[in-house]
Every structure is written in C-alpha cells, then in structure tokens.
Amino acid sequence: MKLVVSSSPFGRVTLTEGRIHLDFIIALIPAILYALYTYGMLGLRVMALSAATALATDILLRKLFKRPPAFTDLSSLLVGILFALVLPPTVPYWLVIAGAFLCISLGKELFGGQGSNPLNPVLVGWAVSWISWPNYFDYNMSAVGLDLPFDYHFPLTMLKKGGTAFIEQFDSAGLLLGQQVGGIGAAAVLLLFIGGVYLLVRRVITWEIPAAYMLGVIVMALIFRAGDSQLYAGPIFHLVTGNTMIGIFFLATDYSSAPFNRWGKIVFGLGAGFLTVILRAWSFHVDGVFFAILIMNLFTPLLDRLKPKTKTTPIPVVYMEKA
Amino acid sequence: MKPFSLNFNEMPVEAAPTPGEILLPLPGWDPGKQHPKLREGTQVVTGEQLMPGVYSTVTGAVQGIRPLLMWDTDVTALRIQCEGDEQTDPGITPYEDYLQAEPADILEKLKRANLPFGQLPDTVSTVVVSAVDTDPLHHVYHQVLREQKERVLEGLKLIKHVTGATAVLFAVPEPLAQLVGGSGSDGVTIVPIEPVYPNGLPELLVASLASRFDLRDHLFLGVETLTAAVAALEDGTPYNHKIVTLTHKTGTRNLRVRIGTPLSQLLEGIEIVDHSRVIVNGLFKGYACFDLEIPVTPTLHSVYIQEPGDVTPDRNRQCMNCGRCVRACPVDLEINLIGRYAEFSIFDVCAEKDVHRCVECGLCAYVCPAARSLVQLVRLAKKEIQGEKVS
Numbered sequence: 001m002k003l004v005v006s007s008s009p010f011g012r013v014t015l016t017e018g019r020i021h022l023d024f025i026i027a028l029i030p031a032i033l034y035a036l037y038t039y040g041m042l043g044l045r046v047m048a049l050s051a052a053t054a055l056a057t058d059i060l061l062r063k064l065f066k067r068p069p070a071f072t073d074l075s076s077l078l079v080g081i082l083f084a085l086v087l088p089p090t091v092p093y094w095l096v097i098a099g100a101f102l103c104i105s106l107g108k109e110l111f112g113g114q115g116s117n118p119l120n121p122v123l124v125g126w127a128v129s130w131i132s133w134p135n136y137f138d139y140n141m142s143a144v145g146l147d148l149p150f151d152y153h154f155p156l157t158m159l160k161k162g163g164t165a166f167i168e169q170f171d172s173a174g175l176l177l178g179q180q181v182g183g184i185g186a187a188a189v190l191l192l193f194i195g196g197v198y199l200l201v202r203r204v205i206t207w208e209i210p211a212a213y214m215l216g217v218i219v220m221a222l223i224f225r226a227g228d229s230q231l232y233a234g235p236i237f238h239l240v241t242g243n244t245m246i247g248i249f250f251l252a253t254d255y256s257s258a259p260f261n262r263w264g265k266i267v268f269g270l271g272a273g274f275l276t277v278i279l280r281a282w283s284f285h286v287d288g289v290f291f292a293i294l295i296m297n298l299f300t301p302l303l304d305r306l307k308p309k310t311k312t313t314p315i316p317v318v319y320m321e322k323a
Numbered sequence: 324m325k326p327f328s329l330n331f332n333e334m335p336v337e338a339a340p341t342p343g344e345i346l347l348p349l350p351g352w353d354p355g356k357q358h359p360k361l362r363e364g365t366q367v368v369t370g371e372q373l374m375p376g377v378y379s380t381v382t383g384a385v386q387g388i389r390p391l392l393m394w395d396t397d398v399t400a401l402r403i404q405c406e407g408d409e410q411t412d413p414g415i416t417p418y419e420d421y422l423q424a425e426p427a428d429i430l431e432k433l434k435r436a437n438l439p440f441g442q443l444p445d446t447v448s449t450v451v452v453s454a455v456d457t458d459p460l461h462h463v464y465h466q467v468l469r470e471q472k473e474r475v476l477e478g479l480k481l482i483k484h485v486t487g488a489t490a491v492l493f494a495v496p497e498p499l500a501q502l503v504g505g506s507g508s509d510g511v512t513i514v515p516i517e518p519v520y521p522n523g524l525p526e527l528l529v530a531s532l533a534s535r536f537d538l539r540d541h542l543f544l545g546v547e548t549l550t551a552a553v554a555a556l557e558d559g560t561p562y563n564h565k566i567v568t569l570t571h572k573t574g575t576r577n578l579r580v581r582i583g584t585p586l587s588q589l590l591e592g593i594e595i596v597d598h599s600r601v602i603v604n605g606l607f608k609g610y611a612c613f614d615l616e617i618p619v620t621p622t623l624h625s626v627y628i629q630e631p632g633d634v635t636p637d638r639n640r641q642c643m644n645c646g647r648c649v650r651a652c653p654v655d656l657e658i659n660l661i662g663r664y665a666e667f668s669i670f671d672v673c674a675e676k677d678v679h680r681c682v683e684c685g686l687c688a689y690v691c692p693a694a695r696s697l698v699q700l701v702r703l704a705k706k707e708i709q710g711e712k713v714s
Contacts, residue, residue: 003595003598003599003600003601003614004598004599004611005611005613006600006636007611007637007699008605008609008610008685008698009607009608009685009686009688010600010607010609010634011606011635011689012635012688012691013689013690013691015690015692016692016693017693020643020692073640113641114641114643115641115642115643206650255643255645255646260645260657309655310654310680311530311655312526312527315533317525317526317529317543318444318541319441319542319544320544320548321439321440321621321622322439
C-alpha cells in the first residue's frame with residue numbers, strides 16, 4: 001500500500017488562476033461584442049492583434065528567460081484584450097503590436113510575471129506607447145470616416161475645450177449605452193458595469209475598490225462643480241464618459257498592483273477617483289483615468305501598511321491535557 | 324468569507340471491536356532503567372500501571388518494545404497482545420461524593436485512572452471547557468455533549484472543584500446551546516460559539532473569550548476527557564477508550580476505540596487503494612500517515628481516508644496577490660507576504676509580520692488559487708526564526 005504524505009491542509013478549493021482570469025474575460029465579453037458590433041472588422045483587427053501579440057510575447061519571453069510557460073493562466077490574454085479595448089478604432093496595426101508587447105514585457109514579465117508587477121501592465125504598455133506616439137491615441141475624431149450612429153467628438157475633449165456648454169449635445173443615457181467614441185470597448189459603459197457586477201458576484205473582485213473609486217469620482221466632481229458649474233461637469237458625466245468604467249472594474253482592481261487590505265483598497269479607490277477628476281479638470285490630459293490609476297499603483301506598498309492589527313491569543317493557552 | 328460550517332448532525336458512537344494487539348507510547352522511556360512489567364511475557368490487566376505515567380488499556384501479555392515514528396517524533400512503544408477475559412485493575416476506587424474529596428487526591432486518582440492530565444498551574448482562576456469540535460471532520464465533542472449531557476454538567480462542577488477556579492466557561496456550539504441552556508450551575512457560564520471552522524481551535528477560542536472574560540490564569544480542556552474523569556471517579560473505570568470519527572468514501576462513523584489500537588487494526592476491512600491519503604486529526608490541521616502503525620492516542624480525534632481522486636496536490640504557483648488568504652485569515656496576518664518572504668528565505672521580515680501568531684489553521688492554503696504550500700512556509704519561517712536551521 002502506497003500512501004500519499006503531505007503537509008496540512010488536506011483540502012483545497014478548486015479555483016485556479018486560470019479560472020479567475022477566465023472570469024475577467026467572461027466579464028469583458030459584452031464589451032468585446034460591443035466593439036465588434038460598433039466597429040466591425042476594425043475592432044476585430046485591434047483585439048485579435050493585441051491578444052495574439054500578448055500571448056506570443058508571454059510565450060517567447062518565458063522561453064528566453066528560461067522560465068516555465070505560464071500562458072495557460074490566461075493573464076496575458078486578459079492583458080491583451082484589455083489593452084485592445086482602450087484603444088481607438090483607427091489605431092495603426094504596428095502600434096497595437098508594439099503596445100501589447102510593451103504591456104507584457106515592460107509591464108509584467110520584466111518583474112517576474114503575473115503577481116509581481118508593481119504597476120498595472122495594461123497601463124504601463126499604454127503609457128509608454130502614449131508618450132512615444134501621442135498622435136495616435138486621441139479618441140477625439142478618431143472614428144471620422146466610419147459610419148457611426150453617434151458624434152465623432154470625444155465628450156471629454158469637448159468638456160476641456162468649452163466647459164459644460166460644449167457637452168449639452170450628449171445625453172447621459174446615450175453615453176451610458178455606449179453612444180460615444182472612445183476606446184473600442186471602453187465606451188460601452190453599461191456593459192462594462194454589468195461585467196463588473198458579474199465579477200463582484202463571482203467574488204473575483206471585492207467591492208472596496210469599485211465602490212470607493214465611484215465615490216471618489218462623485219465627491220470630487222461635486223466639489224469642482226460647486227466651484228464653477230460653467231467649467232466643470234457633474235459626477236454622472238464623469239462616470240459615463242471616457243475610460244472611467246473600465247478603470248473602476250477592470251484596471252484598478254488588478255490584484256498585483258492594488259492593495260490587498262480593506263482600508264488600503266478603500267483609500268486606493270478614493271485616491272484614484274479624486275485624481276481622475278482632478279486630472280480631467282486641471283491637467284493637459286482629457287481623460288485622467290489611466291494616470292490616476294498608475295499614480296495610485298505607486299502608493300500601493302504604502303497603502304498595504306493600512307493593515308488591521310494582528311489578532312490572536314493575548315495569552316498562551318494552558319492545556320489541562322498533556323500533548 | 325465564511326469558510327467551513329461545522330456539521331452537527333447526530334452521529335451515534337458505535338463500539339469498535341477490541342484489537343488483537345495495541346501499541347502504547349512510553350514517554351520518558353529510559354533503556355538504562357529496569358521496568359519489570361515491560362518484560363516480554365508479563366501478564367497485565369486493564370488499568371494496571373506499567374511504568375510511571377503509563378497504564379495498560381487492555382488485558383493481555385507484553386510482547387516487547389519497538390521504536391515508533393509518530394509524525395515528527397521518535398518514540399518507544401510497548402506492544403501488548405490482547406488475551407483472555409478482560410479484567411480491570413482494582414486500584415481505582417470510586418468516591419462516594421467526589422465534591423467532598425481533597426482536590427489533590429482527586430487529581431492523583433484521575434492520573435491513576437490514565438487520564439492524560441499534567442501538573443496543575445499554581446493558580447487557576449478560570450477553566451475553559453470546550454465542546455466545539457476543532458475540525459469539520461471531527462464529530463467527537465458535540466456527540467459527547469449529546470450522549471453524556473449529565474456527565475458533562477457533573478464534570479463542570481468537578482473541574483471547578485479540582486482546580487479551585489472561581490469561574491468555568493463552557494464553550495458550546497450555538498446549535499446545541501439549548502441542550503445545556505439554563506442548566507449552568509454556580510460559577511459556570513455557557514458560552515455559545517458560532518459553529519464555523521476555525522472557531523473551535525483552542526488558541527482562537529481563548530482569544531475570543533479573553534475579550535469578555537479574565538483569562539489570565541486559565542486552564543483549557545476538552546469535553547471528552549472531562550466526562551472520562553467523571554466516569555473514573557463515579558464508576559472506577561480507567562480511561563481506555565477514545566472516540567474517533569472515521570470518514571471514508573462510504574460515509575462517516577463515530578467509533579469508541581481502545582486507546583493504543585494501531586490504525587491498521589482500526590481500518591481492518593476497509594480497502595485503501597494506492598495513492599490515497601490517510602489523514603489523522605482533520606482536514607485542516609491534521610497529519611498524513613506514511614504507514615498505519617500509528618496507535619490511537621487521547622489526542623487523536625479523527626481518521627479520514629482520502630481517495631486518490633480527492634487528493635489535492637500543492638501546485639505552488641507564483642503568488643498573484645489576490646488577497647484571498649488575507650481575507651480568510653482568522654488572525655489577520657499578511658499571509659501572502661509572509662509566504663513570499665519565507666519562500667525567499669527572508670525570515671526576519673516574516674518575524675516582523677508576526678508569523679509566530681499564526682495558529683496554522685490552514686484556511687489560507689485552502690483558499691489559495693495558486694495552490695501554494697502556505698502553512699508549510701509558515702512552519703519553515705517559525706522554525707528558522709527559532710534558530711533551527713532547516714533550509
């Protein structure tokens with residue numbers, strides 16, 4: 001009789017990393033379908049290129065670094081899809097490939113792979129590409145020439161140019177349903193929200209970051225609006241435009257680059273929410289979500305210190321029975 | 324995260340057959356000393372003293388001693404062949420009324436009756452008695468409470484008398500609180516405990532009670548030895564049976580097993596296929612056996628035969644920082660970081676992160692999607708910090 005010997009515990013959940021990333025991808029399916037429906041082959045081209053590049057980069061770099069392959073955990077596929085969803089539809093193919101490569105290489109593998117990255121890999125790839133080739137990333141007028149049922153103007157650019165007078169043409173319900181230009185999937189605000197609720201229900205992510213992020217956006221938008229209602233838009237507008245929703249549920253909640261303690265997550269979410277509105281109001285960027293999250297990623301080691309005090313026996317147990 | 328509800332279905336205790344042979348570990352065995360009763364061929368009766376602190380739990384003939392590896396400890400064990408009709412050593416005389424007897428006498432008598440009690444501390448102000456099982460696979464304490472409620476209530480008075488404590492806290496799983504509800508006598512407080520693993524672990528039980536009661540000079544014991552003590556004092560029966568929950572693919576049973584029974588005899592008739600895991604003392608804090616020559620001891624509560632298909636190997640993938648372990652931890656440790664620091668031998672940071680406070684409940688490793696050996700890493704860190712070079 002051969003017995004298996006191991007250390008306790010002797011049970012494990014059946015959940016795997018692959019299943020967690022699959023859940024993220026399932027939650028993105030509505031947004032992917034929106035991208036296909038709205039942009040057709042253009043959308044498919046961006047998503048397929050990005051996902052394929054991300055996977056290929058993962059496999060190649062793992063070979064190069066002589067580390068065991070890890071693409072089956074689907075994290076690279078997820079990064080590839082997320083990167084595609086925040087790109088404008090007309091971005092050139094070489095830029096998609098370069099960006100997805102940067103996401104995986106600079107964002108993830110350089111630090112040791114999934115779990116070790118200090119910054120969100122999607123945003124690292126995006127930020128490097130955006131700084132290197134800024135002209136291709138402007139959502140405003142990015143869809144000119146395409147036959148679309150909505151305005152070619154990016155709502156946040158309009159807000160920046162002319163204050164609230166310029167955004168009267170957009171109605172919140174339409175924006176919520178994705179009647180706006182922007183990232184090919186990131187514009188599908190309501191569908192992303194549904195995906196986010198799926199992640200919460202599946203307990204893939206916890207409520208703290210999304211709730212605090214939304215609260216942060218609302219509070220800061222109200223403060224700005226109270227200061228100057230001609231110049232600054234209200235909280236609803238901030239929540240339903242640009243990349244806010246994909247940031248709240250899919251980018252800020254990245255396990256590795258966000259804090260893991262409850263209060264750390266709440267401060268992280270609030271900070272990202274505040275910064276999103278502040279960057280939109282005062283900075284040179286029209287959409288502050290990505291840099292807001294990247295900046296908060298840098299605070300993660302600090303926020304991880306907001307841990308609850310270790311609980312346990314203040315006094316050791318004195319047993320009557322001998323061991 | 325609510326990990327594991329303990330199951331309180333009734334599970335009647337069945338008597339296991341007397342084994343053909345038993346193994347008794349001999350603590351304090353010294354090969355230089357003469358122990359006349361340990362000679363091969365000596366006839367012994369149940370309850371007879373064999374050497375200081377060691378009592379036979381069967382009637383039969385001594386077969387000699389052998390070395391035995393119990394988990395991580397080398398011990399010397401005595402083999403006794405069970406023979407003939409059972410006779411009980413008359414040395415244990417019951418009391419008329421033990422509440423009138425001297426506490427020191429009672430304690431001596433209990434030790435003489437093979438109860439595994441050590442020396443009492445100088446002062447005991449509170450006694451904590453637990454009827455909350457310590458693992459989802461254990462059905463011992465709650466069944467003792469069901470079947471021997473009167474004895475348990477007697478025992479609470481007894482333990483108060485023996486220790487001279489002013490208060491006895493009786494921790495009962497919430498669903499069974501109405502069984503003893505209102506029957507707490509003077510100085511006995513019944514504390515309902517939420518029946519969720521790991522609430523029954525002594526460390527966590529004492530920690531949760533310490534916020535409401537003064538536990539500076541406390542003493543902790545389980546409800547099973549308490550009833551055994553009452554039985555010894557009332558009937559003169561030595562403590563030689565242990566209730567063991569046996570779980571395998573055909574179901575779960577509670578067995579009343581002779582202390583010393585090797586697992587090989589307890590599991591007779593049960594087919595154990597290759598690459599199974601035989602787990603003693605629970606899913607979360609137990610040990611996996613490498614052979615079945617392990618005897619039942621007073622601290623053994625359960626045996627679980629895990630079929631090869633249910634064996635969950637550690638995959639030890641890279642930590643992805645998902646935080647599930649941190650949320651599961653009952654003592655709020657940063658177990659994700661401790662695991663990583665221990666993995667890379669940075670043990671001083673593990674110490675800073677309070678790794679010694681870990682009660683090794685196993686919930687972190689249970690919920691880990693990367694199937695990391697977190698408990699093993701914690702044990703490694705603890706040993707390294709204590710100065711034992713193990714890696």
